Amino acid sequence: MGHDWTTRGTRRRVTARGRARDLAWGSARDHGPHPRTSPEDDGGGAVPALLGRDAVVADRRWAADLRAAVFCSLALFALIMLVDGAAGTLSAARTGLWAGLAVLLYVILYPARVTAGPGWLAVRGPLRRGHVCTGLLTSVRISETVAARLVLCDSLGNRVEFDPRILAENPLLLHRLDAGARASRALGLLRTGSVELGRLLARLDGREAKAVFEASGLR
DSSP states (O other), X not given: OHHHHHHHHHHHHHHHHHHHHHHHHHHHHTTOOOOOOSGGGGTSOSSOGGGSXXXXXXXXXXXXXXXXXXXXXXXXXXXXHHHXXXXXXXXXXXXXXXXXXXXHHHHHHOOOEEEEETXXXXXXXXXXXXXXXXXXXXXXXXXXXXXXXXXXXXXXXXXXXXXXXXXXXXXXXXXXXXXXXXXXXXXXXXXXXXXXXXXXXXXXXXXXXXXXXXXHTOO
């Protein structure tokens, strides 16, 4: 009886781990991964889900940047309306024009939301979203245009780009990308970008990153 109970328990744990892996990869394919909220989701580990191996991490400054974009747009609209009203030229047509200008500014300032999990990284903007499989990366490069952009491409033809400062300000996101890049190099897929990624890692404050990783159980 005891042996049967132990065997059933072991089978349930193995099945749970398999379902967790399938859900993680399935979520990445659907572009819409959801963080797990229960420690049992990763096979019964004791690490909290938000810091576990299957956790989804996101840009911790995104909400503040979004509020700043909203504030700037509303402030511009209010200022123009105030000036227009004081000049006595305010009309319905001009109000619509200023509202459109404020919306355009909001779209320009809208911060890309970067999230990552085991094997994937997603970027969602105001008009579109994309994702790459970090374990299948073929290139990592920084595009030096008006503003620096980090461009990631994978072997499935997916491509995303975003501000590299997001990784420098979010060690857990950088950890997810680095782990995927290591897997890509092991498979011989990552041909360009190791130097660029190394530079990003070097920009992190070593002590702060170490403290974050140790607190999260990620090394």
